[in-house]
Amino acid sequence: MSHRIVLQLDEKLFVKDPSSSELGESIVEHAILMLDELGYEAFTFRKLAERIGTTEASVYRYFKSKHRLLLYLTAWYWSWMEYRLHLATANVASPEERLRGALREVTQRIRKDESTPRIDEEALYRVVVADSSKAYLHADVDAENREGMFRSYKRVCRTVADLILEVNPTYPWPVALVSTVIESSHMQKYFAEHLPSLTEVTRGDADESTTTFLTDLVFRAIATPA
Amino acid sequence: MSHRIVLQLDEKLFVKDPSSSELGESIVEHAILMLDELGYEAFTFRKLAERIGTTEASVYRYFKSKHRLLLYLTAWYWSWMEYRLHLATANVASPEERLRGALREVTQRIRKDESTPRIDEEALYRVVVADSSKAYLHADVDAENREGMFRSYKRVCRTVADLILEVNPTYPWPVALVSTVIESSHMQKYFAEHLPSLTEVTRGDADESTTTFLTDLVFRAIATPA
DNA sequence: CTGACGCAATAGTAATACTATCGTTGTTTG
DNA sequence: CAAACAACGATAGTATTACTATTGCGTCAG
Numbered sequence: 001m002s003h004r005i006v007l008q009l010d011e012k013l014f015v016k017d018p019s020s021s022e023l024g025e026s027i028v029e030h031a032i033l034m035l036d037e038l039g040y041e042a043f044t045f046r047k048l049a050e051r052i053g054t055t056e057a058s059v060y061r062y063f064k065s066k067h068r069l070l071l072y073l074t075a076w077y078w079s080w081m082e083y084r085l086h087l088a089t090a091n092v093a094s095p096e097e098r099l100r101g102a103l104r105e106v107t108q109r110i111r112k113d114e115s116t117p118r119i120d121e122e123a124l125y126r127v128v129v130a131d132s133s134k135a136y137l138h139a140d141v142d143a144e145n146r147e148g149m150f151r152s153y154k155r156v157c158r159t160v161a162d163l164i165l166e167v168n169p170t171y172p173w174p175v176a177l178v179s180t181v182i183e184s185s186h187m188q189k190y191f192a193e194h195l196p197s198l199t200e201v202t203r204g205d206a207d208e209s210t211t212t213f214l215t216d217l218v219f220r221a222i223a224t225p226a
Numbered sequence: 227m228s229h230r231i232v233l234q235l236d237e238k239l240f241v242k243d244p245s246s247s248e249l250g251e252s253i254v255e256h257a258i259l260m261l262d263e264l265g266y267e268a269f270t271f272r273k274l275a276e277r278i279g280t281t282e283a284s285v286y287r288y289f290k291s292k293h294r295l296l297l298y299l300t301a302w303y304w305s306w307m308e309y310r311l312h313l314a315t316a317n318v319a320s321p322e323e324r325l326r327g328a329l330r331e332v333t334q335r336i337r338k339d340e341s342t343p344r345i346d347e348e349a350l351y352r353v354v355v356a357d358s359s360k361a362y363l364h365a366d367v368d369a370e371n372r373e374g375m376f377r378s379y380k381r382v383c384r385t386v387a388d389l390i391l392e393v394n395p396t397y398p399w400p401v402a403l404v405s406t407v408i409e410s411s412h413m414q415k416y417f418a419e420h421l422p423s424l425t426e427v428t429r430g431d432a433d434e435s436t437t438t439f440l441t442d443l444v445f446r447a448i449a450t451p452a
Numbered sequence: 453c454t455g456a457c458g459c460a461a462t463a464g465t466a467a468t469a470c471t472a473t474c475g476t477t478g479t480t481t482g
Numbered sequence: 483c484a485a486a487c488a489a490c491g492a493t494a495g496t497a498t499t500a501c502t503a504t505t506g507c508g509t510c511a512g
Contacts, residue, residue: 021458046499137356139268154423172426176439179417179424184402195367199405201402220449283490
């Protein structure tokens, strides 16, 4: 039995909720595909509107700017991750294994999921890898942060950091370690694809080797000297 | 006795070598300051030309695009880092201490240096922190990589990775660890400033605490179980 | 029946990245 | 000393961008 999941995102992320209409869902669906194909810089509302047979103005009724659309998609990704983290850590007795499972979730790419039929998770993951840092490496970070645009990302980091503290309550930099690991997992895959001399991760098994590298890193970092 | 240092950068980074003329040096000098003030997106050649009393067309005689100018500045930064790494590791007997010194260099911000009078290193460092990833998170990475635009960054990673291998020749991911640490050092400082809940690093002692966090991380990661 | 809503259609603005051309310097070189 | 040239300023112009404003039409619920 499969359910369709609709994530409830902060209202400030959009002008009009894209999950409230066919056009809105179509905008999100094709925005992901086109961002993946073109990259953030070359992607425009005009091209998107052309592709889905609507007008630029109609896209602006849902998202007030290209940057806000990127914020929406990354927030969607991190909310989805929160849900997955929940599943991955529920009913796992050992703190070590809970942490291990959580690290696997945040460092592996997402696979296609039936419960979100309009979202191509694999494409979205590539967009997150290549462009999500542009959501905060931006002149308006402070204002957007005050508006709560990054809450889901922060909650994910906080959640995993708490799992670290369950394993070792004295580790001094749990959140810094998690943000390092999450961003590194994106980077290593991007490097494997485009700048292979910057990593030992290879295109073929990018997912498994990234998870192995970073899981090893975390457990060594937080190990208490026996 | 202080010397003036002129770094020799790959010719493909510019149209006309900015170190070959007063105007060229002025372009680089003020580009750094304005990128720091405005951020990459809001920075334009028109604004730069206005500020230094020249024309847009004259700036284009030195750099064929805004993106190439960013590539030039990051390449300058990493070439400068190569030189500093050399100084920091020369005449240090212990491999551990060489690695420790190298990690300090790559994770700390650069201070003002007399040997480069036209470059504001502190401003350049902030530009590197906020914008250097945009140099490669870009649709043209592959072509630009083939042209050798990222060589100095790669050499820095390779150099520090080799120091890791001197301490532990069996560590399987030396380059991945170094690229992780370098990018994390930028990120943690950016987070400390703009998204403080994503790190334990604080604005006040961002440099020392970042170096402490990442040095600890590296030495634990590469430690061989006694 | 009506009025609110969703959307298409059209038009337009200011700014952006970038190119092209031409003339005036000041400096080198034969 | 004159010719040649490179460096630069001045001006103009293009295509595209992100974004705004307004109008009108069909649908569907009250």
